[in-house]
Amino acid sequence: MNLHDNLVSELENIVGKDYVLTKKEQIEPYLYDETFVATSIKPSTNCIVVKPINAEQISKIVKLANDSKIPVYPRGGGTGVVAASVPTKDGIIISLERMKKVEIDKDNMMAIVEPGVTLEEFGKIVTSAGFIFPPYPANEQASMGAITVNNSGGARAVKHGVMRHHVKGLEVVLPTGEILNLGGKLIKDNVTSSLIQLIVGTGGILGIVTKTTVKLLPKPEYQLTLLVPFNNRHDAFSAVAPILSSGIEPLSLEYVENKCMDISAKDLGETWYTDIPGPVLLLIQLAGKKDVVFNEAEKASEFCIEHNSLEPRIAEGSEENRVWKIRKNVLAALKPLSSDVLDVTVPPAQMGKLADELDRIASKYNTEIPAYGHAGDGNIHPHILRKDLENCEKIRNEIYEATLSLGGVITGEHGIGKARVKEFYKFVDPKVIELISGIKKLFDPNNILNPNTIVG
Ligand SMILES: Cc1cc2nc3c(=O)[nH]c(=O)nc-3n(C[C@H](O)[C@H](O)[C@H](O)COP(=O)(O)OP(=O)(O)OC[C@H]3O[C@@H](n4cnc5c(N)ncnc54)[C@H](O)[C@@H]3O)c2cc1C
The missing domain is CATH 3.30.70.2190 (Alpha-Beta Plaits)
Known part of the structure; x- marks a missing residue:
């Protein structure tokens, strides 16, 4: 596909000349994320990067892409570890980095945050207003838009839950270009099934989040x-x-x-x-x-x-x-020593058995499986060492099988992205996959939004 005929000038008309990148060296930093060596994915390099400033610009870009069936890839901080933001087809990378507005509503204890705000930036603003924002993935360069669609977790989930427990409203650009507003600064909203809860946790394949309304909590003494x-x-x-x-x-x-x-x-x-x-x-x-x-x-x-x-x-x-x-x-420190990092979750009372299974698998392969994580919610990150790259798939599958046998799931927070699609099809009920695929088709009939991610 030749992306450059007219497309560059049409994109420049939407976002301005300074915010369309086409040169190889400019695009390179947008092609990768933090995925480990065993599951890294070769990106398509024939991409254009655009940096919109608001939902209206994103809507125009997406309409243009949808009309021409050109893939679009939203991108936040690039800290994902399942290659979710990696473009696998020629297309348009939509970097949300310029969308940085935050509005704090002290009376309602809510914030409305744009997707390009990093967790670090948001944390500082929220803290100086006297609140905390509990979801706390361990990478502060993660963006609030991605934290929303990935339903990110982190250390404080044991007390306050994960991202989906804090999202009260969304502004989303659908893959067809319409701008959808859902929820608001509301504690209760029982109008219909929650599309917010559908979009949160589907990894950015149903829409591009342009604003998230989140609940804040008072700062502890x-x-x-x-x-x-x-x-x-x-x-x-x-x-x-x-x-x-x-x-x-x-x-x-x-x-x-x-x-x-x-x-x-x-x-x-x-x-x-x-x-x-x-x-x-x-x-x-x-x-x-x-x-x-x-x-x-x-x-x-x-x-x-x-x-x-x-x-x-x-x-x-x-x-x-x-x-x-x-x-x-x-x-990050273990990454150079590792082939892969897993993200398995079991019921908290099964953690002791999971520990025994990790030890058993490590001894079977005559290796170690270092692990750490959010023990309080049963979510642990075992690392498969770099020296075990050859056996990585076998070790990974055995850990997944052990996890499932204990009533667990293969990911508690990192998601499926593009790196775990094979395992998604292997370890998840086919009916679930059929339903998610149907939902994806309903939202994105031309499969332009982040293709090859989870389904589609
Ligand atoms: C050192 C380290 C520690 C980590 N610790 C944790 C942890 O404790 N808990 C945890 O949950 N995760 C953790 N992660 C994973 C990662 O930080 C999260 O998955 C985070 O949500 C990714 O944010 P990002 O902005 O970097 O997203 P990106 O990698 O840029 O994108 C991730 C996905 O979100 C999509 N996306 C991005 N923005 C939008 C948007 N506005 N609308 C729609 N789709 C969008 C992308 O297309 C892609 O599919 C860690 C990663 C690292 C490297």
């Missing part, structure tokens, strides 16, 4: 993190469900391994503790009124010791921030 060491994975994972059913409500409940934290700390030029008396840890973050937080910390410490933990310690203030900075960097 105080917070701290307990570092709770254990002698092995099984004990740490097995303590999760009892902690949660004890009445303690952590803001985050993460599982980490000292080795991974050490690699991550070194990657940042920091140091990880050398005196932690066990190879693995739970990080239990507590937030709320100061006296309540300290009471809960005491209760949680005693409770963990009853469940085979070693002596916990507390990180507060800047030390707590340092611990979380190191935790958030683990995926």
